[in-house]
Amino acid sequence: MTHPDLVPPGQAADICHITLDDLVWALRQGWNDYRRAPAFGMFFSAVYVAGGIVLWLALGISGRVWWTVPVTVGFPILGPFAAVGLYEVSRRLERGEGLAWGPVLGVVLSQKDRQIPSMSAVIVVFFLFWMFLAHMIFALFLGLQAMTEVSTSYAVFLTPHGLAMLGFGTLVGAVFAGVLFATTVVSLPMLLDREVDFVTAMITSVQVVLGNPLVMLIWAAVIAICLFAAMLPVFLGLFVALPVLGHASWHLYRRAVF
Secondary structure (H helix, E strand, O other): OOOOOOOOOOOOOOEOOOOHHHHHHHHHHHHHHHHHOHHHHHHHHHHHHHHHHHHHHHHHHHOOHHHHHHHHHHHHHHOHHHHHHHHHHHHHHHHOOOOOHHHHHHHHHHHHHOOHHHHHHHHHHHHHHHHHHHHHHHHHHHOOOHHHHHOOOOHHHHOHHHHHHHHHHHHHHHHHHHHHHHHHOOHHHHHHHOOOOHHHHHHHHHHHHHHOHHHHHHHHHHHHHHHHHHHOOOOOOHHHHHHHHHHHHHHHHHHHEO
16 A cells, blocks of 8 residues: 655655654544544454463463563563554544545555565564573573472562562663664654655664654653553553554654654
8 A cells, every 4th residue: 555645765754853742742642543443443452462361371371470571571562563553543534534444454454565574573583582581581590490489489589689680681671672662663653654664764763762862761661651551450451552552653653753
């Protein structure tokens, strides 16, 4: 699918200055879009929520409860997979176009022939590498002997080695999340909206973050806090948090990139 405001491949867009008022405005627009099209928001969140519940249950049944922390921290980075449909809904509402399942899903499916799959591959690699590092950090700080204790008690996390592992793992995870946020916060909606390659989109996204460091840091914190809070009630809060944040991300992108 093509749009009338296409940018030639490889040509970066102009970066705009954004403020906290823009964040508040984007969140309001995200909430308004969710209220106007709640069925689409719930639909695109359903697969993500179902995947989280299945993964959480699988960890509990297998007794590998020590993986709950890294999986919980890393799992939200897969949220962009659910975002493409939300961006398309916001794009259509923004232009006053009608909403119908066929056209919206058609746009989502058509992304397989564009740059979104390449961006998705980058996100998957980030997630897998984070899980690998989480396993290595666990082994380095707690060792193989602690594996048995963790399966029956969380007390091992309160030991000096356990607290050190949590602190170091949180620091490494924050770095991973920050890099991924910087490369995807603008690139994903941009790849839907414009004909640019995924590398150009990633560079543009990083430029937006570097050009608006404080505002984007606050936006990252808002996303992290909302997603974490939404995951607590057995992931069910994501049926609201994901659509609102997804729609808001589209509107923030439209303010940040010209």
